[in-house]
Amino acid sequence: MEYDIGANGSGTVCHLSADLTFNDHEAFRAMLDDAVAQASGEIVLDLSKLEFIDSAGMGMLLVAQERSQSEGWSLAIDKPQGQVQKMLELAKLGQVVTIRS
Template sequence: MDYGIELKEQEAVVALRGRLTFNDHAKLRALIREMLQNPVKRQVLELGSLEFVDSAGIGMLLIAREEMGNADKKLVLRGAQGQVKRVLTVAQLGKIVTIED
């Protein structure tokens, strides 16, 4: 997994690319620290370029959501496609995290 962060006036958009799996745990922890440090409240994970997510990746997204909530920030998942969208749907993540198309 790779990522890039773009700060806008109302939100931080984090574009995730590649695959989000158990092997990315340390990278995602570093990303969460960066997200906590930026000043905006709305943190958007742009998933359009994410090709694959496994169950560990879903768990890491839930950790990110919890960390953002603890810091009074809102996590939004946006633009999931293909396998990633199917996994988010099957896991019913939309009941816990805001998901936008």
């Protein structure tokens, strides 16, 4: 997983690219910690350039959602594409996380 963090009008955006798999759990947690430290509102995970996600990557998104609820900030997922979008749909992740196309 590769990422960069920036700001938008309503909060913080994490742009993820490449793959999100089991091997990325430490980097994902570090990214989330950085985003929370910078956040001024909503944290958005922009998945438009993420090419692949496995079940562990899906679990990381759920962990981020649980953390947002326990810490009182909001989380949204933006622009999933291809295999990533299909996985999110199959897992019905949109029932627990805001997903915007």
